[in-house]
Amino acid sequence: MDSISEIVHRLADNAEAVCRRYLSSGRREGRYWLVGDVRNAPGRSLYVLLSAAGDTGAQAGKWTDAASGEHGDLLDVIAASCGHGAMRETLAEARRFLSLPMPVPTGSPSPCSTKAPMGTPAAARRLWAASKPAEGSLVAAYLAARGIDVARGDASLRFHPRCYYRPSTDDAPDVRAAWPAMIAAVTDEEDEIVGVHRTWLDPAGGKAPVARPRRAMGQLLGHGVRFGRSDAVMAAGEGIETILSLREALPSLPMIAGLSAAHLAAIRFPAGLRRLYVACDQDPAGDTARKTLAERGAKEGIDVVALMPERADFNDDLCALGRARFADRLGRLLRGEDAARYLVG
Known part of the structure; x- marks a missing residue:
C-alpha cells in the first residue's frame, strides 16, 4: 500500500502532468507552472515548481500563491481543484491519476480521516488540504452573523462540511460524530502549517451544540x-x-x-x-x-x-x-x- 508521502513523491515526479490535468487554466514558464489559484482560476499569481531546484533546495510539486500567501503540495492542488470534502476522495483521485491500485476497504472511513497520527502537524496539514474555501460557505454565514466579512481574512480560514468530532465526557451519549467546521491554519514564522484550529458549527446557526466546539491540534506553542x-x-x-x-x-x-x-x-x-x-x-x-x-x-x-x-x-x-x-x-x-x-x- 502506498503511503501518503509516497503518493506525494510520485505526484512530484509527474508535476507537469498533474498541472496539465488539474490546473489546466495555466501554462508552463521555465521550471514553473503559472495559474490564477489552486482552484484552477485563470491568472499568474500561483506558481508550481515542476522540477527540483538544486540551488535553493526547493522540491518539485511545491506551490505558492503570491496573492493569498497559501502554499502546499500537489495533493492540495487535487483536493482544491476537484472540490473534495475529505482526504480519502483526494487520495483515491491521486491513485487513479497515478494508475495505482485502490486500497482494500477495511470499514467505514472516519470523516476528516488522515493517515497521519491524530493531533500531529501532518494530520493538521491533511485536514487543511481536505477543506474548502470559506467564501460562500457556512463559515461565511457564521462570521457574518457576528459582523465579520470573511473576505478580509479568508486566506487563513477554510470550511469542512463534515469534520470529525471526538466526544468528551461532558457530551450527550448520542452526540453526532461529525459537524461542519471552520478550519483555521496555525502557521510558524516561515508560513508553514504546523497545526489547525477547528470551530464546529451548527447548520442552523452559531456553534455546534457540543461540549467543546473549539479545539486545536498540532504544534501550537509560539505560533498562531x-x-x-x-x-x-x-x-x-x-x-x-x-x-x-x-x-x-x-x-x-x-x-x-x-x-x-x-x-x-x-x-x-x-x-x-x-x-x-x-x-x-x-x-x-x-x-x-x-x-x-x-x-x-x-x-x-x-x-x-x-x-x-x-x-x-x-x-x-x-x-x-x-x-x-x-x-x-x-x-x-x-x-x-x-x-x-x-x-x-
Whole structure:
C-alpha cells in the first residue's frame, strides 16, 4: 500500500502532468507552472515548481500563491481543484491519476480521516488540504452573523462540511460524530502549517451544540493563526473572532490569533517587530497574557500597547457599535501614526 508521502513523491515526479490535468487554466514558464489559484482560476499569481531546484533546495510539486500567501503540495492542488470534502476522495483521485491500485476497504472511513497520527502537524496539514474555501460557505454565514466579512481574512480560514468530532465526557451519549467546521491554519514564522484550529458549527446557526466546539491540534506553542505578513507593527489577540473583528477596522494591519490566553502570552516575536497591540479579553487570563507580553516586549525593546474592549471582547464591541463607531473607538486607542496608516475611513 502506498503511503501518503509516497503518493506525494510520485505526484512530484509527474508535476507537469498533474498541472496539465488539474490546473489546466495555466501554462508552463521555465521550471514553473503559472495559474490564477489552486482552484484552477485563470491568472499568474500561483506558481508550481515542476522540477527540483538544486540551488535553493526547493522540491518539485511545491506551490505558492503570491496573492493569498497559501502554499502546499500537489495533493492540495487535487483536493482544491476537484472540490473534495475529505482526504480519502483526494487520495483515491491521486491513485487513479497515478494508475495505482485502490486500497482494500477495511470499514467505514472516519470523516476528516488522515493517515497521519491524530493531533500531529501532518494530520493538521491533511485536514487543511481536505477543506474548502470559506467564501460562500457556512463559515461565511457564521462570521457574518457576528459582523465579520470573511473576505478580509479568508486566506487563513477554510470550511469542512463534515469534520470529525471526538466526544468528551461532558457530551450527550448520542452526540453526532461529525459537524461542519471552520478550519483555521496555525502557521510558524516561515508560513508553514504546523497545526489547525477547528470551530464546529451548527447548520442552523452559531456553534455546534457540543461540549467543546473549539479545539486545536498540532504544534501550537509560539505560533498562531496569522492574517497578513509580519511587519514592524502588528496586533495579537486570543480568539479568531477577536482578531477578525479588529480587521474590520484595521484590514491592513498584520495580526495573529494565539487561540488561548496561555498561547497568546507565548507567541514568538518576529524579527523587526517594534510595536505590538494586544487585544485583551476582559478576564483574568487575558490580563495575565497582556502583562506577560509587556514584560517580554520590554526586554526586546518592543512597545506593547493594550487594546481594551468596552464589553467582554472586541467582537461584542463590533456587534454592539457597528463598524463605523467601532473603528472610531479603536482609532482613539492606537498611536497617532498607526491610526493614520491602518484605520479605514
